[in-house]
Amino acid sequence: MSKNLTKREVDYSKWYNELVVKADLAENSAVRGCMVIKPYGYAIWEKMQAELDRMFKETGHENAYFPLFVPKSLFEAEEKNAEGFAKECAVVTHYRLQNDPDKPGKLRVDPTAKLEEELVVRPTSEAIIWNTYKGWIQSYRDLPLLINQWANVVRWEMRTRLFLRTAEFLWQEGHTAHATKKEAISEAMLMQKVYAEFAENFMAMPVIKGSKSESERFAGADETYTIEALMQDGKALQAGTSHFLGQNFAKAFDVKYTSKEGKQEYVWATSWGVSTRLIGGLIMTHSDDLGLVLPPKLAPIQVVIVPIYKGEEQLEAISEKVDVFVKELRKRGVSVKFDARDTFRPGAKFAEYELKGVPIRIAIGKRDLENNTVEVARRDTLEKQIVSQGNVVDVVSNLLDEIQENLFSKAKKYREEHTTVVNTFEEFKNAIDNVGGFVSAHWDGTTETEDKIKELTKATIRCIPLNNKFEEGTCVLTGEKSSQRVLFAKAY
Amino acid sequence: MSKNLTKREVDYSKWYNELVVKADLAENSAVRGCMVIKPYGYAIWEKMQAELDRMFKETGHENAYFPLFVPKSLFEAEEKNAEGFAKECAVVTHYRLQNDPDKPGKLRVDPTAKLEEELVVRPTSEAIIWNTYKGWIQSYRDLPLLINQWANVVRWEMRTRLFLRTAEFLWQEGHTAHATKKEAISEAMLMQKVYAEFAENFMAMPVIKGSKSESERFAGADETYTIEALMQDGKALQAGTSHFLGQNFAKAFDVKYTSKEGKQEYVWATSWGVSTRLIGGLIMTHSDDLGLVLPPKLAPIQVVIVPIYKGEEQLEAISEKVDVFVKELRKRGVSVKFDARDTFRPGAKFAEYELKGVPIRIAIGKRDLENNTVEVARRDTLEKQIVSQGNVVDVVSNLLDEIQENLFSKAKKYREEHTTVVNTFEEFKNAIDNVGGFVSAHWDGTTETEDKIKELTKATIRCIPLNNKFEEGTCVLTGEKSSQRVLFAKAY
Numbered sequence: 002m003s004k005n006l007t008k009r010e011v012d013y014s015k016w017y018n019e020l021v022v023k024a025d026l027a028e029n030s031a032v033r034g035c036m037v038i039k040p041y042g043y044a045i046w047e048k049m050q051a052e053l054d055r056m057f058k059e060t061g062h063e064n065a066y067f068p069l070f071v072p073k074s075l076f077e078a079e080e081k082n083a084e085g086f087a088k089e090c091a092v093v094t095h096y097r098l099q100n101d102p103d104k105p106g107k108l109r110v111d112p113t114a115k116l117e118e119e120l121v122v123r124p125t126s127e128a129i130i131w132n133t134y135k136g137w138i139q140s141y142r143d144l145p146l147l148i149n150q151w152a153n154v155v156r157w158e159m160r161t162r163l164f165l166r167t168a169e170f171l172w173q174e175g176h177t178a179h180a181t182k183k184e185a186i187s188e189a190m191l192m193q194k195v196y197a198e199f200a201e202n203f204m205a206m207p208v209i210k211g212s213k214s215e216s217e218r219f220a221g222a223d224e225t226y227t228i229e230a231l232m233q234d235g236k237a238l239q240a241g242t243s244h245f246l247g248q249n250f251a252k253a254f255d256v257k258y259t260s261k262e263g264k265q266e267y268v269w270a271t272s273w274g275v276s277t278r279l280i281g282g283l284i285m286t287h288s289d290d291l292g293l294v295l296p297p298k299l300a301p302i303q304v305v306i307v308p309i310y311k312g313e314e315q316l317e318a319i320s321e322k323v324d325v326f327v328k329e330l331r332k333r334g335v336s337v338k339f340d341a342r343d344t345f346r347p348g349a350k351f352a353e354y355e356l357k358g359v360p361i362r363i364a365i366g367k368r369d370l371e372n373n374t375v376e377v378a379r380r381d382t383l384e385k386q387i388v389s390q391g392n393v394v395d396v397v398s399n400l401l402d403e404i405q406e407n408l409f410s411k412a413k414k415y416r417e418e419h420t421t422v423v424n425t426f427e428e429f430k431n432a433i434d435n436v437g438g439f440v441s442a443h444w445d446g447t448t449e450t451e452d453k454i455k456e457l458t459k460a461t462i463r464c465i466p467l468n469n470k471f472e473e474g475t476c477v478l479t480g481e482k483s484s485q486r487v488l489f490a491k492a493y
Numbered sequence: 494m495s496k497n498l499t500k501r502e503v504d505y506s507k508w509y510n511e512l513v514v515k516a517d518l519a520e521n522s523a524v525r526g527c528m529v530i531k532p533y534g535y536a537i538w539e540k541m542q543a544e545l546d547r548m549f550k551e552t553g554h555e556n557a558y559f560p561l562f563v564p565k566s567l568f569e570a571e572e573k574n575a576e577g578f579a580k581e582c583a584v585v586t587h588y589r590l591q592n593d594p595d596k597p598g599k600l601r602v603d604p605t606a607k608l609e610e611e612l613v614v615r616p617t618s619e620a621i622i623w624n625t626y627k628g629w630i631q632s633y634r635d636l637p638l639l640i641n642q643w644a645n646v647v648r649w650e651m652r653t654r655l656f657l658r659t660a661e662f663l664w665q666e667g668h669t670a671h672a673t674k675k676e677a678i679s680e681a682m683l684m685q686k687v688y689a690e691f692a693e694n695f696m697a698m699p700v701i702k703g704s705k706s707e708s709e710r711f712a713g714a715d716e717t718y719t720i721e722a723l724m725q726d727g728k729a730l731q732a733g734t735s736h737f738l739g740q741n742f743a744k745a746f747d748v749k750y751t752s753k754e755g756k757q758e759y760v761w762a763t764s765w766g767v768s769t770r771l772i773g774g775l776i777m778t779h780s781d782d783l784g785l786v787l788p789p790k791l792a793p794i795q796v797v798i799v800p801i802y803k804g805e806e807q808l809e810a811i812s813e814k815v816d817v818f819v820k821e822l823r824k825r826g827v828s829v830k831f832d833a834r835d836t837f838r839p840g841a842k843f844a845e846y847e848l849k850g851v852p853i854r855i856a857i858g859k860r861d862l863e864n865n866t867v868e869v870a871r872r873d874t875l876e877k878q879i880v881s882q883g884n885v886v887d888v889v890s891n892l893l894d895e896i897q898e899n900l901f902s903k904a905k906k907y908r909e910e911h912t913t914v915v916n917t918f919e920e921f922k923n924a925i926d927n928v929g930g931f932v933s934a935h936w937d938g939t940t941e942t943e944d945k946i947k948e949l950t951k952a953t954i955r956c957i958p959l960n961n962k963f964e965e966g967t968c969v970l971t972g973e974k975s976s977q978r979v980l981f982a983k984a985y
Contacts, residue, residue, distance in 0.1 A: 030625065031567060032560045032612065037625050040555035040640065047556065063532035064539065068524045069614075069645055069661050070583075073590070075523060077600045087590040091562075092602055093614065094586045096649040098565070098579040108569045110584055110611055119602055120524065122561075122585065122614070133522065133529050142836065148532065153561055153645065157588040169561050344634065 006356075008290050013234040017285060021163045024293045024357050026280065034161035034168030038277065041357065042164075044301035045280055046171065050151065052203050052298075053173065053275065056195050062147045062175060067129050069153075070120035075128045079253035082127060085220020089157035091122040091168075122155040127221060127272055130176045131250040138178055138268055140259045145188070146178040164281035165238075165493055172276035175243075178268045180258065182247075185269035186224070189245040192273040193226040196241035204279065205296040205408035206230050206286045207416055208240055209439070209488065211464025216448045219272075223247035229463045229488070231416045232285040235437020237463045237490035240282050243273035281493075286412050287381075293358025294381055296408050297401040304330065304337045304397055305359045309347045309366035316341060319365050322373075326393040333398060355380065360404050361397055381407055422486070426477045429489070433460045439490050443483035445476035454478055460489040498848075500782050505726040509777060513655045516785045516849050518772065526653040526660030530769065533849065534656075536793035537772055538663065542643065544695050544790075545665065545767065548687050554639045554667060559621050561645075562612035567620045571745035574619060577712020581649035583614040583660075614647040619713060619764055622668045623742040630670060630760055632751045637680070638670040656773035657730075657985055664768035667735075670760045672750065674739075677761035678716070681737040684765040685718040685959075688733035696771065697788040697900035698722050698778045699908055700732060701931075701980065703956025708940045711764075715739035721955045721980070723908045724777040727929020729955045729982035732774050735765035773985075778904050779873075785850025786873055788900050789893040796822065796829045796889055797851045801839045801858035808833060811857055814865075818885040825890060847872065852896050853889055873899055914978070918969045925952045925983065932981045935966035937973035946970055952981040 006023065007015045021027055026042030029035075038046065054064070070093065077083045097114035101107040123129065130148075137143060155169045175192060179185040193210055200208045208228035218225040222244035230240045251257070251267040260266050287294040297303050306327070308319040323339060330337050338359075340350055347364065354362055364376040375393055378385040381404050388396045419438025423429045432440045440460065444450060454477075455461050465487045474483045498515065499507045513519050518534030521527075530538065546556070562585065569575045589606035593599040615621065622640075629635060647661045667684060671677040685702055692700045700720035710717040714736035722732045743749070743759040752758050779786040789795050798819070800811040815831060822829050830851075832842055839856065846854055856868040867885055870877040873896050880888045911930025915921045924932045932952065936942060946969075947953050961977045968975050 028625075028628075030560045031564055031621065032562045035560035035562060037560065038558040040557045043557050044555070046558075063536070065532045065535045066530040066538075066663065068522045068527035068529065069647065070524045070527060072523055073600060076590075077598070080598070083590075083600060087600055089588065090590060091585045091612070092587040092590065093583045094602065095584040096581065098568075098575075098582060098584065098611075098613070106569070106572070108565060108575060108579055110586065119590075120583070121590070129523065133520075136520075155561065171558060 006290060006292065009233065016290070017281075018163065020284060020288060020292060026284075026293075027163045029163065032168070034158060036163050036167050036169075038171070041301065042280060045283070045295070045299055046277060048299045048301065049199075049203070049279060050173075053199055054151075056199060057149050057173075057175065060191060060195060062149045062177075064150065065148050066150055066152070067126050067133060069123055071123050071126075071129045073119045073121060075132050076121045078128060078132075079221050079250055081249070082125075082221030086124040086156070089159075090124050091155045091157055093120040093122065123152070124154055124156045125272075125274075126150065126152070126154075126174055127176065127246070127250050128254075131254040131256060131270070134176075134178055134268070135254050135256045138256055138258050141180050141261055144178055144180045144258060144268065145184065147175075147188075148177065149173055149175045162281075164277055164284070166278075170276050170278065172274050174272060174274040177271045178251075178256070179271070180260065180266070180269070182269050185271050186245050189224070189226055189243045189271040189273065192243040192271070193228060193241075196243065196273075196275060197228050199275075200228055200230065200240055200279075200282075201409065203296065203298045204283050204286070205298075205405055205412060206240070206282060207409065207413040209464060210467040211469075211488065212467070213242075213464060214448070214451060214462045214487070216451055217462060219244045221246060221249050223249070226467075227464050229490075230282050230286065231412075231419060231438055231490070232282070232493070233415065234285070235419055235491070237439065237492040238278075238282045238285070239463070239492065240279060241273070241275040244271060246270035246272060287408050288358065292356030294408065295358035295360060297360045297405050300358065300360050301336065302338045302357075302359050303335050303401060304361045304363060305350075305354045306337065306339045306363045306365065307347050307350045307354075308339075308341055309364055311367075315367060315370075318370055322370065322390060323365060326390065329394045330397060333394070335397065335401065361400055363393070363397075379404055381411075423477060424474070429454075429477045430458055433458045433489070433491065437491075439463065439488045441486045441488055442477045443474035443485075444487050445479050445481035445483055450476060450478050450481075454489070458489075459491050461492055463488045463490050463492060498782060498784065501725065508782070509773075510655065512776060512780060512784060518776075518785075519655045521655065524660070526650060528655050528659050528661075530663075533793065534772060537775070537787070537791055538769060540791045540793065541691075541695070541771060542665075545691055546643075548691060549641050549665075549667065552683060552687060554641045554669075556642065557640050558642055558644070559618050559625060561615055563615050563618075563621045565611045565613060567624050568613045570620060570624075571713050571742055573741070574617075574713030578616040578648070581651075582616050583647045583649055585612040585614065615644070616646055616648045617764075617766075618642065618644070618646075618666055619668065619738070619742050620746075623746040623748060623762070626668075626670055626760070627746050627748045630748055630750050633672050633753055636670055636672045636750060636760065637676065639667075639680075640669065641665055641667045654773075656769055656776070658770075662768045662770065664766050666764060666766040669763045670743075670748070671763070672752065672758070672761070674761050677763050678737050681716070681718055681735045681763040681765065684735040684763070685720060685733075688735065688765075688767060689720050691767075692720055692722065692732055692771075693901065695788065695790045696775050696778070697790075697897055697904060698732070698774055699901065699905040701956060701958055703958040703961075703980065705734075705956060706940070706943055706954045706979070708943055709954060711736045713738060713741050715741070718959075719956050721982075722774050722778065723904075723911060723930055723982070724774070724985070725907065726777070727911055727983070729931065729984040730770075730774045730777070731955070731984065732771060733765070733767040736763060738762035738764060779900050780850065784848030786900065787850035787852060789852045789897050792850065792852050793828065794830045794846075794849075794851050795827050795893060796853045796855060797842075797846045798829065798831045798855045798857065799839050799842045799846075800831075800833055801856055803859075807859060807862075810862055814862065814882060815857060818882065821886045822889060825886070827889065827893065853892055855885070855889075871896055873903075915969060916966070921946075921969045921981070922950055925950045925981070930982060931955065933978045934969045934981055935975035935977075936979050937968035937971050937975055942968060942970050942973075946981070951983050953984055955980045955982050955984060
């Protein structure tokens with residue numbers, strides 16, 4: 002398989018699919034719509050998990066684990082939630098296979114092993130969790146209940162794409178219970194903030210915090226808070242959502258608590274999640290025609306060292322020099338790989354680590370041995386510099402910070418250049434079709450207009466930005482009065 | 494619910510079930526046989542995961558993720574494996590629910606959304622993984638392939654018990670591919686060793702390493718290596734297994750590699766796993782009639798501090814003193830909880846932390862303030878001592894090590910006292926019925942005899958110990974010649 006990728010400007014979608022496979026991140030499996038996450042892709046997910054998990058714990062959450070299956074009777078209890086997920090869910094109906102009498106060596110479902118009640122493979126866990134919370138919550142003393150789960154979920158999507166939309170995906174789902182509406186809303190917004198900080202500080206992916214319009218809300222939520230990122234092709238990506246669920250699940254599962262005043266009250270709820278979809282966002286925010294570009298804070302390998310040598314003796318001399326600064330780098334928590342394989346030429350290694358997005362590459366050859374230098378190349382700008390061996394540790398440490406910052410500012414600049422404020426529908430269409438990215442426009446607040454705009458332009462309301470300025474205006478489509486602008490974009 | 498547990502000698506099984514629920518480790522869910530792992534139980538699992546994951550990576554393994562579902566045609570490819578798991582597997586047959594026309598507000602399976610091919614929820618992942626490895630392995634350069642997965646699996650067991658045997662459980666499954674038989678066997682034995690080290694050094698649970706008799710082997714394995722622990726009620730627990738799979742899966746999925754000599758060869762395989770069952774083993778190795786006893790290395794809270802105070806002023810004075818050594822303890826990596834809740838009395842807190850197995854409890858009251866002392870109580874022996882505040886850090890650090898060691902030696906002593914060498918069937922039955930634990934006996938090597946012994950005594954062969962001494966003897970049941978003793982026990 003050629004290592005050369007389709008160029009982004011030729012076919013962005015093809016570039017993405019090729020990159021995911023060639024950089025060894027993931028591949029399609031024998032199960033329709035389900036992916037295999039390969040070790041290199043999974044290592045990025047592990048880094049994401051570690052940071053998010055730390056942030057969740059710092060904000061008072063604990064992890065737990067709830068069943069994979071949701072009995073049908075629980076699944077259907079919260080009507081809107083059920084309606085939202087029923088159309089695309091995997092259903093377990095039997096608990097045994099038997100030898101197929103007609104086909105030797107083959108198995109078939111045992112018709113006598115039919116479940117009395119079907120089990121839905123969780124597409125999200127509100128139902129099974131709120132049914133459990135009923136037993137955990139009696140009094141105000143049991144609140145707030147702040148729980149997170151790392152798990153796999155299944156949504157039988159018809160059109161799938163590696164990381165971005167898969168039938169099974171990995172995620173975390175927080176499910177919290179509160180005594181008051183105010184506290185639940187604060188929690189939902191806090192977690193939106195945590196997600197935004199993670200996206201910006203670790204993924205170097207700028208995001209806009211906002212709330213969803215009614216038609217884009219999570220099924221069963223009263224309000225959905227979102228973080229929206231912009232990909233290099235001008236399409237938006239919903240990167241994480243946090244929902245204020247009101248008392249919908251508390252009522253569906255009859256979860257009440259006794260207040261300090263001795264009254265029985267329904268509990269208020271939130272849920273929030275991010276998934277392996279983030280890896281898709283990471284790829285499409287920074288990568289280029291040569292391959293992945295990873296922000297140092299999430300790169301499984303931050304620095305790769307490639308020796309350029311002839312014969313064992315030279316390799317040994319190089320290894321000796323390299324050992325000195327590798328030890329020091331590792332002491333500082335930098336992950337370093339020394340690739341001395343003799344089965345590949347240096348050029349092939351350079352291409353491989355470019356494809357895999359390793360932030361810094363150090364090359365060291367015969368001349369460097371003589372001059373006590375190394376060549377340091379950064380993946381983001383492809384710039385190279387000659388550095389004396391005594392300075393490598395400081396240069397690399399600073400460079401890692403610089404790359405992290407550069408990726409963020411570059412992505413932010415791209416977003417600024419691809420955010421257009423429009424006042425007429427003509428301008429709207431022009432911005433969507435010819436500029437791409439976010440379009441800030443007045444909207445009359447109706448689902449009807451939202452649908453019509455989507456039909457005409459394929460753009461949807463990504464969010465009503467948080468801390469939006471209120472200003473008088475008129476809807477770009479209908480001319481009706483509007484008091485604030487919202488952000489539209491075509492989206493993944 | 495009363496906090497008092499049934500005593501172990503009255504009903505061990507009842508004691509276990511009560512303890513798991515009352516110590517907030519886990520509970521049964523609305524899904525038959527599936528448990529909810531509560532935050533305190535999950536925190537123990539996280540500690541186990543962290544150590545195991547580190548050990549796997551140190552031995553060269555990487556993590557990846559494979560699909561939850563196994564298409565029926567892949568599931569049935571390796572005949573013995575399929576036969577072993579077909580009888581108890583969850584089968585997905587449909588991908589949609591719809592409104593039930595006969596029951597308003599209820600859903601039913603949409604008969605038009607039947608899958609062409611049924612999907613089995615993975616009971617273990619050899620089939621889906623070896624079908625994937627086919628695409629990853631071409632040459633000897635691609636070997637060895639050393640991969641681990643953290644995942645949930647489902648086995649439709651009829652009789653379930655929290656942690657010990659549940660329909661869904663969490664585990665890790667390693668799946669490796671090798672060029673030679675020798676290398677694969679070494680890998681399988683290496684992972685058995687890693688498991689044994691984890692069990693003994695972290696869980697403080699002594700284990701016996703051995704191999705399984707043919708009838709107790711994993712379905713599809715040529716050899717199963719096991720670690721066997723002994724519980725306080727004299728029953729054995731299979732705590733982890735590592736399988737040499739021969740070329741069975743390589744042949745079923747046609748996975749060949751080109752050797753250095755240019756020949757096409759089938760690949761050799763291993764798989765190995767431990768699960769949340771380990772938590773059951775942990776509980777039944779150390780805990781007592783007051784509740785859990787946790788080894789310090791896996792305790793989510795290692796030290797709890799309970800202030801005994803009247804009024805805010807005294808609490809403040811105590812907090813000030815406590816802060817000094819808490820900071821120092823945390824700096825040393827000790828996890829400390831200061832429980833100043835005013836909603837519970839000190840006695841209730843003492844009982845709660847005893848129930849939850851916190852290794853060390855520190856109490857500090859008015860007299861301690863005057864004397865600059867604290868009371869330090871250890872959970873394992875229930876011994877208390879008065880310690881001057883200046884010495885708390887050292888005393889606690891040493892005590893944590895001492896408790897870890899004490900738990901291990903106590904468990905080892907119990908096992909030694911419950912291992913009986915027998916030479917006649919009379920002695921065998923007597924040992925199984927009246928002593929419990931392991932019985933070391935000669936066996937003629939046939940499955941027939943093994944089955945007969947099981948029928949007569951309920952004891953099974955737990956393992957043929959590694960590095961077994963060879964000695965002439967005669968089978969306890971049949972009197973046939975035998976060259977080595979094997980270990981029998983009743984088991985979970």
